[in-house]
Amino acid sequence: MDATKVLPTTTRRSFLKGSAALAAALAVGSGVTIGAAEALAETNAGGENEEKWVKSFCGTCIFTNCGLEVKVVNGVAVEVRGDLDHPVNQGTMCPRGAAQLMNLYNPYRCKVAVKRTNPEKGLDVDPQWQEISNDEAKQIIFDKMKEVQEKDPRRLMFMYGFGDTLHESPFTKIFTAIFNTPNYAMSCGPLCEVHHAPTMYNNTFIDRVDVGHCNYLITLGRNMGASAAFASGPSRAMANAWKRGMKTVVVDPHCTNEAAHGEWLPMRPGGDMAFVMAMARILITEELCDYEFLRTRTNVPYLVVEDGDYLYDANGKPLMLDEADGKVKAYDDPTLVKPALNGPAEYEGKSYDTAFDRIAAAVEVATPEWAEEKTDIAAADILRVTREFAKEARIGETITLEGVTLPYRPVCLATGRGAANTMQGMRTYLVADMVNCLVGALGVPGSMVHVEWPKFEVDNGVILPEPIAPYLEKQTQAFTIPFNDYTGKQFSALARFPVLTTAMGGIVDPEKYFLDYDIDVLFPIGSNAFMADSSRDLVVKAFQKVPFIYTLAYSMDETSMFCDVLLPEPSSLERTQCKPIEEIMTADLQSMRTGGLNFKSSPVELLYDTVQYEDLIIEMAYYCGPKTSANLNMITSGFFKLMGTPYAMEPTKKYTWEDMLDRYFRATAGDEKGLDWFRENGHWTYERPVEECYDYCIQGVGRLPLYNQRDMMVGRNLKKNCEKWNVEQPGWEGRMDEVYAEYTPVPEWHDNWLTESGDEFDMFCVNWKISPRILALGGADENAWLREVCEFLEFDDLRIQINPAAAEARGLKDGDKVIVESQFGGTTEGVLKVTGLMRIDCLGFPAQGGHVAPDMNPVARRGTTYNQLLSADDGNYFTESGSISIASRVKIRKADK
C-alpha cells in the first residue's frame, strides 16, 4: 500500500548509466532510431516547402469522435486543427487533442524492440534491456503464444486499459475469443462503476444527458463535459444550455468547473445514497410524481410477496391490481385499464403490497433532516432543490421534435463516477435513475437517454439487459469449484468487468481464489494497473510471478518495466485506425442524431519502426494455427457485421488490417466507400431519425425496473451457489450476510467504512479529472504541453487542495509540504493549496501524478499519487461489482523538513 516503499532508489542518470542497452533502446539523441525524422528535416533544409493537410481523428479521450486535420510541411507535422467540415466537433478540439503533436514527437517514446536480460522484476529494478529486431521480438512472443495455445489457452491472460486501443480496436474486445482464453483483466475497471444503472434503465453501456433540452440538471459526482472539455459535443451542448438558462446544481465535495456556471452543494463523500433517497421521499410524500409514467412505463404497480419477489399467477406472470375494476390481473392482461400504484390488493385470500408501496416504505426513513446528517447538505436545500426539480419536470407536457411528439421532462439527476464509485455507489446510481423516473424523466427529451443502439429485451414485462432465468443459469454454470476463469464475477455477481483484485490475487495465490491453474503469459496493452489502481503491491507481486509478459509500448511506463519483450507502438496520430462516431455522456439532439465512421492513417512517415496492435494480432493469430486463424477471421467478421454480406471473411484466408477495414467500410458506408474513399475524406456521417434517439420511442411495452427484483434474484442465486459449494467470497469470510445484503430491490442505507468516524482519520480524500488529463489517455502524462498547463495555468494543479478552515485548524498553510495517510495504510506526499473550492473535511487531489518509472518524461513523475490512498483489498472493494471506492478516510500532517 505504501507508495514510498516502491519508489526506485536509483536516479534517472544512474539508471541510464547502468544500462547501456536501455539507453540505446530509448535512443535519446543517439540517432539509433531517429531515421525518418532526420531525413525529413534534411528535406526542409533544401528550402522547398511541400505542404499538405491530412485528415485524421483524435485519440485522446474515452470515445474519440473528433475529426482533425494535420498540417505536414516537408514531412514534418507542424499543426493540428479540428476539421471544420466534421459535424461532430465542427472544427474544435479539447486541450488534449490540440496537444497531439507532443504525443507524436515525444522523445521519450519507446522506439525499438527490446528484451529484458535481468530476470528480476520490480519498480526499482533495471530490466537491463537489450535491443533486438522486431522480427526477433515477434518470434519470441509468437512462440510463447503458440506454446500456451497448445498447453492450455486459459493460461493466457489479456489485460487492457484506457491507454490507447480500448475503444478503437475490435481486437481489444475480441482478443480473448480469438485466443481461446476466458481470462482478462482491466486496469480501467475498478474505478469505473458507471455501467450497471445505464444497463438496467437505458439498456445501454453508458447513458447520456440530453442537455439540448434539459433545463434543470443535478450532477452527483458526474463530469458533464466542462471539466473534461470534450470537444465532440458535450462542452458545446453545456455552454448552449447555460446560455439558454439551464440551471446546474453540482452535488460534490469539490466545486467543479460546471459549478462555476451554477450552484454548488458541497456534499460529504459517501452521502450520495442519502441524498437520492431523500429526493425520492420528497417526491413521493409530496405527490410530485409523474403517475401516468409510473403506471404505464415502470414496474412499480407489480404486486410483491413478503420475501420481495413478484406475485405471480399460475402461468408465472407477475400480477397487478387494476384500479378500474379492483381486480388483480396479469401484467399483460388486455383488460387491464389502470394499474394501481398502491395496495393493498387482495389475491387468493391474501393481501399484497405494490412495489411502489415497498419503495415508499423504504425511503420513509430518508427525511431531509436524516439526509442532512449523512450528507452535510442543509435539509432546506435538499427540499428546495427537489421541489425545483419536480416543478421544472413539467409533468404532463409534451414536445414535438421533427414531427415526433414526446413527453417533455427537461430535468436530470445525473450520476457519475464520483458518486457511483463511493460506498453503495452502484445502488446510488440505480436510485438516482429511480428518482428521474418518479418524475417521468427517463428516455425522453431533456432527460437521461441511451447511447448505443439498445436491445430493450423485455422479461415479464420489464426491460432488462438479459432475461433473468438465462442470466441466473449462466451465473450458476460459471459457479463450479474450481473456477474456470480469473474474472471473479462468480462472487461479484453484478460486476461488469473482471474483478482486478481477483485477477491479480489469483495469479499470486490461485488456491485462495478457487483456481487450479497458473497464468503463464500476460499481455497488457494500454494498461497500467500500477498507476490506475490501488493496491500496487499486489499488482507488483502478480507481474513478478507471471513467467512471460509482453506488450506493445508507446511509453516506458511501469507496465513496460515488468515486460520480458517490448515492441514499439505507433503514437495515436500514426495509427491506421477507424472508429464509429457515437457521442456519449452529454449531448444535444444534433450530436445524438449524428452517426458514422472516422478513419485515420499516419500523416507522416512512421517516425520509428513501430508495430501497430492490429497488425500484431493478425500476424500472431495466423501464426498460432488454424483455430486462432479461423477465430480471427470469423469473429472479426461478426464484430464488423460482415456476415451475410458480400464482404464476409472466409475462415481459411489471410487478410491484412487494411483488407478488413476496406470490407468494414464498404459493408457499413456503401460499396463505393472503401478504404481509398476514407483516406481521402476522413469521415462519413449520417443522420439518425429522432425516434432512434429517445428510449421512449423504442422501448415498446417494456417497463423500467424501479423495483429492482432482478438484482435481488441475482443475490439469492449467489447465496444458493455459495452454500451449495460451501465457499465464501475471499475477504468476506464469516460475514457473507453483508455480501447478500447489497442485492436489495429497494433503496437502503448501509453504514460502512467510509461513513464511520471517531478514529484519527478525520478527513476524506477525493479526486477528479481535469481537462489536460483524463485517464492519461493519448499519452497525456508525458505530454510536455499538457503537463505545462497542469503545472502553471490550471487552478487544479499538482497540489493537494484543502479548505481554509481545515488548514487553519491544523496549523497548515499554502505551500506546506504534507504527508497524507489513509485508513488503509497508503501514504502520499504533496504540497498544499488552500482553497474554498474544497469541502471542509476533504483533501482534494486533482487528476493523478507521480509516475515512478524512471525512463518516462520526468514531468510525469511530478505530482501526487492518489490511487494508493484507496484500497482494492479483499473485503474492501465493493462485493457486488468488484469496483472500489474513489474516496477514503485520511489524516494529514506536515512533512518533516
Next chain:
Amino acid sequence: MTRYGMIIDLERCIGCNACTIACKQKHATLPGVFWTKVNVSEEGTYPHAFKKFLPTQCNHCENPTCMHVCPTGATYKREDGLVLVDQDKCIGCRYCMAACPYEARSFDFGDHSGYFPEIAEKTAYEKAGDADRVKGTVTKCKFCSDRIDANSPLKNGVPVTACAQVCPTSARIFGDLDSPEMQKCVKEGAYQPRPDQRTNPNIYYLPK
C-alpha cells in the same frame, strides 16, 4: 475595411485551456511562453466559492501603447486592425512589454533548447519551429495573421484564429468588429478590458 477583433463570452468559457495549447502548437512557442492563456481565479468564500475563468492575450488595440513607445517602428498596426511585430526591426528594448497594460508580450532571450533541453537531438517539430525564432526580439499573439492573409480556414465565411477555432464551447467569436453579429454582442454588454488605459482594445468580453 475589415476591423478584426474578438468577443470572448465568459458565460461559455469552461477554462479548459484548449486555446492555450492550440496557440502553442500552431506557433511552436517556447516553454513558459503563452500568447494566449486562461487565467483562473477563486471568487467568493466557502461554501459560496466558485472559479472565474478569464482568457487573455494581445488585445490588438485601436490605440496600442506598445506601438507608440516602440523606438524603431517594429510594432505596427495593420489597416485590418492587427497589431504585429516586425522581428527584423525589433531591437529588443522591451519598452513595449513595459507599456502593455495587459502583459501580453514575451521576450525571446535566446534559449531555444525547447521542451527537452536534456536531450541532445531536437524533435523534428521543434526544429521546424526554430525557423521563426529571432533571439532578442519580442513576440506576441498575431491573431493568426497567416490565416487571415490566406483567407483560410473559414468559419462562417470569415478566417478564424487557432484559438477561436479550437474552443470547444465557441466562447471566442472572431471576425469583423463592425459586422452586425459582433456589434450585437457589444450592444448586449460586451466590455473592453482596462478601459482606463484608453487603448481601445479590439477584444471584448461578454460577462457571465
